[in-house]
Amino acid sequence: MQSRHRPASPLAEPGPAAYDAVDRIFREESGRVLAGLIRVVGDIDLAEESVQDAFIAALEHWPREGLPPNPGAWIATTARNRAIDRLRRAKKLTEKTDALGRLMVNASAAQEPGPEMLTDRPAVEDDRLRLIFTCCHPALAADAQIALTLRLLGGLRTPEIARAFLLPEATLAQRLVRAKKKIRDAAIPYVVPEASELPARLGSVLHVLYLVFNEGYSASSGSTVVRRELASESIRLARVLAQLMPAEPEVVGLLALLLLQDSRRDARQDERGDLVLLADQDRSRWDAARISEGLALLDRAARMGSRGSYLLQASIAAEHARAGTAVDTDWVRIVAFYDELLAAQPSPVIALNRAVAVSMASGPAAGLALVDAIAASGDLAEYHLLHSARGELLRRSGRLEDARVALTRARDLATNDVDRRHLDRRLRELAS
């Protein structure tokens, strides 16, 4: 990770630093280059192979010759030339004539940079937008949407994605092959959906980015480094989306939410990797730059009028970010945001979070009544956070034996080590 943040100048020199540069440029540029090439050749596999060829060529040339002045453009041109080579070698040449013709037009345009290159810019940006809508098409399974987005737009390699989701590499590779086959055989289009369909389709794109972030943010088992990568990747893609669709409040709201959540990353685990609750976190360790960016984006999104679920969740995160200490938190405002969120998107998990906020605003008895009602509905019977929240409220109400039973139940249902260690500690505190 550190190598990616070296100053640019040493990378222009030939030598081993060029290998790091190729790695960094792959992550930053491959999505953009791939998206453009897919539009031209109309074939994801051919585009992917050509972009891979270009990076292999970069690994051959850059360590010896140093970095070209514009590495992204070098990769794009090389990938396009490799695609032309591959199409020329293809047996059924007649079938490829169209794609080849489009590539040649693009190639000659690239050699004479003029005004047309500048006007081409919005079309290039649209390519990544097209690609993310194709990757997150509802006709693809949710897990395939995530894998495709990370692979094609995020520049993550198959083994990296497999590690992040704790899946065998072969499973993930097969998932990607199947998804690409469906895109090809069922003719899933490479377009930004029309306005009437945009709200529904945008929802699935935002949901994929949100899931990728949560996968990276939640303290599950697995490699911490790869999980960090997922969180920062989802923020990067949300930034791209916010640049491309600056007038969509939910896009801006999601980016604000991810930044505000991510600002607490370093404070939410202690040096042993144990979970630190919001109230106990050292707020000086929160990332001030992420917070101020998130708050500014939230203001912008809020001024756009509509109040969707990402904007509301970001508003809740912002209340925490603004509170100098835990006791300064404006829980009454947070409850109001949860009321709105629950009305827009009724879900037992949101109801549970609201109940906890109510307990902070109005005392444990009010919260406990709400949590008990959720528990009675049976919706979240197997959800460890229901039982840990209930245990905490019982403890605050002085019902210590009931609290122990609830926390023990939570401990049994928790699926990862960090959560289990945290609940063990709370059970020990309760006993002493």
Next chain:
Amino acid sequence: MRYALLIYVEPWDSTPEQDTEVMNAYNGFTRAAVAADVMRGGEALHGAKTATSVRVRDGQTVVTDGPFAETKEEFGGFYLIEAANLDEAIKWAAQIPGAARGTIEVRPVVDFPSPGNPGDAEQAPAGIAAG
């Protein structure tokens, strides 16, 4: 009377030789049906993994990956449509009255290359539909 003959087979990992054998057998059947003047139409479909299920509930089109899986509903009929891409096909599927109560499974039809027909050479490569 007209009858629809619906073909249900388990997918299998066939060799190219087996594929040729199957194709020849189907071509033989098609020729026999055409010769007897009973043939009214028919298409091969891409596998169930390329299927998309479309339902309309509360006025909202719900699109999911995969074939129709319920067993209560029964196969009631089909339309064969020409559409530029899956989004267009989904739009038409959602307008079928059955979509509001049941499910419309959208399956792409296999485009067999026919070398004898020069018109087919003009077709776009089997890639993703251009926008």
